[in-house]
Amino acid sequence: MTTRHRNALGEATSPYLRQHADNPVHWQQWGTDALExxxxxxxxxxxxxxYAACHWCHVMAHESFEDEATAAVMNEHFVCIKVDREERPDLDAIYMNATVAMTGQGGWPMTCFLTADGEPFYCGTYFPPSPRGGMPSFTQLLEAIDDTWRTRRDDVLQASASxxxxxxxxGGALPAGAAPLDGxxxxxxxxxxxxxxxxxxxxFGGAPKFPPSALLEGMLRSHERTGSAMVLDSVTRTAEAMARGGLFDQLGGGFARYSVDADWVVPHFEKMLYDNAQLLRVYAHLARRTGSDLAFRVTEATAEFMLRDLRTDTGCFASALDADTEGIEGLTYAWTPEQLIEVLGFEDGVWAAGLLAVSSAGTFEAGTSVLQFPSDPDDWTRWESVRRSLFDARSNRPQPARDDKVVTAWNGLAITALAEAGAGLGRPEWIGAAERCARxxxxxxxxxxxxxxxxLGSVVGDASAVLDDHAALATGLLTLQQVTGDAEWLARAQQILDLALDHFADENEPGSWFDTADDAETLIARPRDPVDGATPSGTSSMAEALLLASVLSSADTAGRYGAAASATIDRGTLLLQRVPRSAGHWLAVAEAAVRGPIQVAVATDGASELLDAARRHAPGGVxxxxxxxxxxxxLADRPLVGGxxxxxxxxxxxxxRPVTDIDALVEALAR
Known part of the structure; x- marks a missing residue:
């Protein structure tokens, strides 16, 4: 039962909902009772x-939801429901589509007005407390909606039905066979x-600039197939620009959500697990393939950030660090020259200011600067000493809040990245962290x-997993099976994949998938979106997991996974043909599929330099x-050769033919 006539968010398993538990608004959690x-x-x-790390969500909360007068209007005329988009991506997808359809744009906070059947009739995003820039105040909007509901009900119902x-x-399926899957x-x-x-x-494109994580991975795999120096140049240019700009935390590692400018200087300061997991995978891959010192450093710093700042007591990873600290963006991260000197002394402070592009004019707000790293220092020992001192000093500043919610899909991305990077770069502790998270x-x-x-805090929420949860977790488990050799991970991955095949596959359109299960809560539409966004779509993620399972499984089950993988990728070719920038993960999976995928099975009776070399030199997707x-x-029927x-x-x-020396293996992988 809903706790009517009071705020009911105190017991939520979402930190975002709990942030609103003290609002005077009588917030309810989504459910049939609130709609009733x-x-x-x-x-x-x-x-x-x-969501918890959303800056403008906090702004609207402070301006409107914490205001007694505004809350009184909300409580009198509406049943008010709060949803964490990260906990309920199905609801977010449906009402975001409605918002974009009505306004031409979307974003968060999202503000939608619905009938009791959940049908939207008016949607928007942020509304200010007083009229601004052509927007009505939030209270004016509430009063207008209430008046329309009472006096023009037929118009409301007609709009919501339409x-x-x-x-x-x-929400239809992509067509099959739109283009042949080939080079x-x-x-x-x-x-x-x-x-x-x-x-x-x-x-790619202009400001604001988001890290094109999956796209970079797909392009790296394209370079490995074609040998195109131009494609590799595009990848390294973007990877270096992001790593040297303010998007990357030069002191503590990890990437912010996006850059507000075209030069990657000023970030939107929230740090998301899903961005850092995907970027860890990209930079580790780039480091292996090019030997770039910068890529190695960024890989290590990003993994360290995840393990230090996002790892929870259970060994899994928290969702995000907030954009704001005490309501102020950048409070933790921005510096003035004087602050550098105060921490480091005059000589090191001036040296650090030059190295990190900190000036009296500032690159951010109020004369402060976001730290950048335009070029390498002339003295790495000095830089490491300076970095540690500044990081320690920054640690004594107020810190952004952490969203401790553990999301299955994003932790699946982290498992894959840590296991891949650990195996490829010889960091077994990263593999161990991935195993603990998976367990x-x-x-x-x-x-x-x-x-x-x-x-949240080992208390699992009621919300069912969606498609990308199953796919990303299965991919992570299959990656662990590869790097550890433990057959248990394959069995558990197959368990997750079989659940997905049974409950998310479209029986009428082979290779097409719904984002919610066939027995999940019935909403006004069953969401299905195969386009990649900030994270890989559930459908492209399923293509990856199925492709891996088709290779790693025994013959009696591999066929089922292989057929589903082929049918899924066959539908994704349309996106690669028409919207390739929104199909980065599709590109990565398709590149692997076109090459076979390549499989390297190393038969060994113990520690093997040959196996280590395979992991260092294998192209992405192998x-x-x-x-x-x-x-x-x-490894069935694949013996040692000559002992x-x-x-x-x-x-x-x-x-x-099997090879027994590293040079021959590297040559075989390069073909």
Missing amino acids: WARERDVPVLLSIG ITTELRRA PLLDAAVAAVRADEDVERGG SLLDEHLVDGRLRRAS VVVGGPPDSIPL RSAAYVCRGVVCD
Whole structure:
């Protein structure tokens, strides 16, 4: 039952909802009882969707939701429901589509007005406390909505029915076979992306600039297939620009959400797990393939940030650090020359100011600067001493709040990145951290045989896992199976994949997937969005997981996964053809599929330099396993050769002769 006539968010498992538990608004959590209360009262639902690290969500909360007079209007005329978009991506997807359809743009906080059936009739984003820039005040909007509801009900119901019909119509499947999956398709997609490159500053398109994480991984794989120096140049330009700008935390590691300017100087300061997990994967891959010192440093600093600042007591990873500190953006991170001198002394302070692009004019607000790293120092020992001193001093400043919510999908991305990077760069402690996270997720988020979306402090939430939760977790488990050789990870990945195949696959459109399960809560539309965004779409993530499972599994199950992977990728070709910048993860998966995918199985009776070399030199998307002959499916009937470790390299179902020395293996992988 809803706790009506008072704020009901105190027991939520979402830190974002708990941030609003002291509001005078009678916030309810989403559920049938809250909607029924709206029907009983004959009032609309005011649905507010946001997330804990969202700056403008905090602004609107301070201006309106904490205001007694505004809250009184909300409570009198509406049933007010708060939703964490990260905990309920299904609701977020539906009402974001409605907001974009009505206004031409979306964002958070999202403000939607619904009927008691959940059908939207008016949507927007942030509304100010007083009229501003052509926008009405939030109170004016509330009063107008209430008046329209009471006096023009037929118009409201007609609008909501029309919008709902359109939302249902828009959720169709991608067509199959829109374009053949081959090298020319992928080359054309990469060429189209490169046409949007900001060659001078790095990145693609203009400000604001978001890190194109999955796209960079896909382009790296394209370079490895084609050998194109131009494609590699595009990747390294963007990777270096992001790493040297203010987007990257030069003291503590980790990347902010995006840059507000085209030069990557001033970030929007929130740090998201999903960005850092994906970027860890990219920079580790770039470091392996190019030997770039910068890529190595960024990889290590990003992994350290995740393990130090985002790891929870359970071994999983928290969702984000807030954009604001005590309500002020950048309070923790910005510096003046005087502050540098105060911490470091005059000589080191002046030296650091020059190195980090800190000036009296400032690059941020009120004469402060965001630290950058335009060029390498002339003295690395001095820099490391300076960095430690500044980081220690910054640690004594007020710190941004952390959203401790553990999201299954984002932790799946972290498992994959840490395991891949640990294996490729020889950091077993990263692999260990990935294993601990995976065990914790399986112990806590699998409830009665079904996966849940999120937990907080080891208390799992009620929200069911969506498609990307299953796909990202399965990919992480399959990555662990490769780097550890432990067959248990394969079995657990198959368990998750089988759940996805049974509950998310579109039975009428093979290769198409819904984002919610067939037995999940019935909403006004069943969301389905295959386009990659800040995170890979659930559908492209499923393509990756299924492709891996088809290679790693035994013959009796591999066929099912392989057929589903092929059908899924077949539908993704349309996105690669038409919107390649929004299909970065599709590109990465398609590149792996076009090459076979390549499989390297190293038969060994112990520690093997050959296996280590395979992991260092393998292109992205290559499946690499090692262990005793016949210990796992890929090592079946693959013995040692002359008593020595032997690497079996295959592309699809075509295999080379086994090799026993590193040079021959590297040559085989380069073909």
